Amino acid sequence: MAALQDKYKELIDAAQAAGTSNLKVSELDGVLHIEGEAPTGAVKDQLWNIYGKIDPNFLTGDVVMNINVATAVAGAKLKVITESSNLNIRKGPGTDQPIVGKAAHNEIVSLISKQSDQWWLIRTDNGEEGYAYAQYLQPVE
Amino acid sequence: MIMKLKHLTTVILSVGLLFMISCKSKPKDADIQAAVTTALQSSPGVTADVKDGVVTLSGSVASQSDKDAAEAAVKLNQGVKSVVNNVTVTPPPPPPAAPEVTADDSLKTAVAGIVKDFPGIQADVKDGVITITGEQKADRWKKLKMALDALKPKKVDASGLKVK
Structure with a gap:
């Protein structure tokens, strides 16, 4: 349980620090699921960049990250x-x-x-x- | 009789002296505070207040045993008359529920709709796992991965993908 969260600690910490709302970090069969709503598109980009730094080219397959952007509201x-x-x-x-x-x-x-x-x-x-x-x-x- | 009185006086005097000495060597609240603070280093979230040798503990811990441990650690210190344990026990929040995974049927349709815009990529869906094979440039693969993750799969297995 803790191993994956340790590996992606920087990513989870960054998501929290950047004010990602409804942040949910859970695990299912060896895959870390990170969901939430980033305050801006820039934050979403930043999180994906950190993910790519920890797992180059996203090839390990141990994370599913579903981050929406809060500014994508009706009228936007x-x-x-x-x-x-x-x-x-x-x-x-x-x-x-x-x-x-x-x-x-x-x-x-x-x-x-x-x-x-x-x-x-x-x-x-x-x-x-x-x-x-x-x-x-x-x-x- | 006189001898006895003399003896009694000596006893009274020595008892008085002993009392004075013991008063002098009694730890001050500030000293107790310092010792207790050190003792509480192993109990994060707990703070102590010392008044006339009475230690009042406050703060919040995850379990009753943590609360008891804080009290035990403080009691051992010299000069502590008694401990008022006002620490509250707040159990940690339950671990988040398992992630929601999209059913294969809807996942297949959604994956097919996305992958068609990524020539050179083949995708397969089974038991919530999207298996990606083929070749793709790194920046395009990142876009694809972002889109696939948003479909709420159980896993995106790209071990068979060659990133150019």
Whole structure:
């Protein structure tokens, strides 16, 4: 139990020090699960950098870290952070749903609501509205 | 009779002298405080207050045995008349519940939706464990790992992944 928490002590301490809310650190079958809500995207980045320092390239597989960003609230501005392509906006939350619009790489859109951790309802400046993958959306701070 | 009286006087005098000596050598509160503070180093969270040789312990510990240990450590010190143990026992919070793990069916759909944007990556889902194989650049793999971890899997096994 303590061995994993010792290995990732710097990460857990940093999460606490940075004011991560609802921080939950638990273990399941040799995997440390770290969940919480970081106050900013910068804190989330910082935590991922510390994780990558302790476990280079995240290859050990002994951590699952699910950190959300508290600033991603309804009405927030989000930047499309796809690699280079457009982000599909879909009618419903799921890749099987029809595409109703696209948001360009680096475009700024608005968050309407979060259907789940993965699917967020967004609106583009052109008024296109639908669900997009949260992993490609980053709150603008 | 006179001899007896003389003897009694000597006894009274020596008792008085003894009493004075013992009064003089009685540890002062400040000395007791110092000794007690040292003794309490092994009882974090407990503080002591000394007045007229009476030690009052306060603070909070995790168990009754820690509370008793603090009292025992303090009692041993010279000059301590009695101990008032006001230490409260606050049990540590229970360990957090096991993490929530997404069921395989929803996990599979979600993983497939993400991995399709990462050419060169294959993913398999079984019993909540996402197994990743293939090749990927380090920064892209980091993005993928962040996305996969957000799906609440039991584990992301990337031992078969080659990071370029």
